[in-house]
Amino acid sequence: ETGVTQSPTHLIKTRGQQVTLRCSSQSGHNTVSWYQQALGQGPQFIFQYYREEENGRGNFPPRFSGLQFPNYSSELNVNALELDDSALYLCASRTGGREGQFFGPGTRLTVL
Amino acid sequence: DAKTTQPPSMDCAEGRAANLPCNHSTISGNEYVYWYRQIHSQGPQYIIHGLKNNETNEMASLIITEDRKSSTLILPHATLRDTAVYYCIVRDSLSGSARQLTFGSGTQLTVLP
Numbered sequence: 001e002t003g004v005t006q007s008p009t010h011l012i013k014t015r016g017q018q019v020t021l022r023c024s025s026q027s028g029h030n031t032v033s034w035y036q037q038a039l040g041q042g043p044q045f046i047f048q049y050y051r052e053e054e055n056g057r058g059n060f061p062p063r064f065s066g067l068q069f070p071n072y073s074s075e076l077n078v079n080a081l082e083l084d085d086s087a088l089y090l091c092a093s094r095t096g097g098r099e100g101q102f103f104g105p106g107t108r109l110t111v112l
Numbered sequence: 113d114a115k116t117t118q119p120p121s122m123d124c125a126e127g128r129a130a131n132l133p134c135n136h137s138t139i140s141g142n143e144y145v146y147w148y149r150q151i152h153s154q155g156p157q158y159i160i161h162g163l164k165n166n167e168t169n170e171m172a173s174l175i176i177t178e179d180r181k182s183s184t185l186i187l188p189h190a191t192l193r194d195t196a197v198y199y200c201i202v203r204d205s206l207s208g209s210a211r212q213l214t215f216g217s218g219t220q221l222t223v224l225p
Contacts, residue, residue, distance in 0.1 A: 004155075033212060042199060042215030043156065056212055090155050092213075100146055100158030101213065 004104035006091050012110045018079045021107045023091030025072040032074040033101065034066060035090040043090055049074060078109075086111045116200045121220040124194075130187040132219050134200030137181040143204050145176060146213070147185045149196040149221075156199065156215075159185065190223045197221075 005024045013019050025032050031050045035043035045058035049068035063079040072093070078085055088108050092101035117135040124130040136145065146161040160167055160174045162183075167174045173186040187194055199218040 035213075035215075042197075042217060043213070045212035045214065048212055058212065088153075092155075100148070100161055102158060103155030105155050 004091060004093050004102050006089075006104040006107050008107060009105070010108045010110075012112065013081050014112050015081055015083060017081050017111075018077065019081060019109060021076040021078075021089050021091075021109070023074045023076070023093075023104055025074065025091075025093035026102050029093035029095055029102070030072055031094050032068055032072065033092045034074070034076045035092065036060070036085075037088040037090060037106070038084075039087070046076070081111045083111050085109065116202055116216055118198070118200050118216065118219045120217065121222070123222050123224055124187075124190045126192060126223050126225050127189055130190040130194065130221055130223070132185040132187075132198050132200075132221060133182065134185070135182045136200070136202045139180050139202050140204075143202045145174065145180075145183050146201045146203060147172070147174065148199045148201065148213070148215075149194075150199070150218070151193075151196040159198075190221075192223050192225060195221060195223045 004026050007022045033048040034046040037043040046060050046064055047054055048056040052068045065077045067075045088106040090103050090106045092103045094101045144161050144163050147159040148156040150156045159171050160169055162174045162176055176183045197218040197220050199215050201213050
């Protein structure tokens with residue numbers, strides 16, 4: 001059984017650009033969530049996908065969008081990057097039960 | 113989801129038990145207590161969760177008070193690799209809802225040699 005993987009590991013973009021981050025869920029997990037973690041802070045919930053539909057969203061603007069694919073892999077897209085978007089982006093997957101979420105190692109995004 | 117309160121930092125000697133407290137005085141009847149930890153520059157790692165009974169797994173034990181207003185995560189024999197930020201999260205676990213995790217500031221546990 002493989003864990004949650006994310007790509008790329010690190011990414012540098014400039015303000016105004018667009019970025020796509022990818023996540024491969026743990027086998028058997030049909031729910032994926034994305035979190036943003038700024039330096040020195042706890043992760044903040046962006047949104048969650050269940051069976052390819054967004055079913056929950058945190059306090060993030062529409063320029064943060066996502067997709068979940070039939071194989072439960074997922075993407076996070078951020079348009080019109082701002083300097084404050086610099087953060088560690090975490091993907092987490094789980095089944096529909098009460099067990100905990102399993103996080104990937106994250107993608108470190110730097111916006112210059 | 114109920115708010116939690118944790119001490120910002122704690123130290124523990126290697127080999128000793130680490131007891132990490134968490135207050136969640138506004139917890140409601142259908143909310144579970146979850147613990148995660150995050151080692152520097154890595155993704156958070158699920159540790160354990162419980163509703164009202166004490167729970168134990170290969171990583172830790174979770175002790176929840178009878179009134180459920182507080183809990184303690186116990187690492188029975190702390191090692192240097194247990195140095196991390198530990199997050200206590202209370203979450204409604206009803207199915208069908210967007211059950212995101214709301215992370216606070218957590219407790220920075222430092223295990224000392």
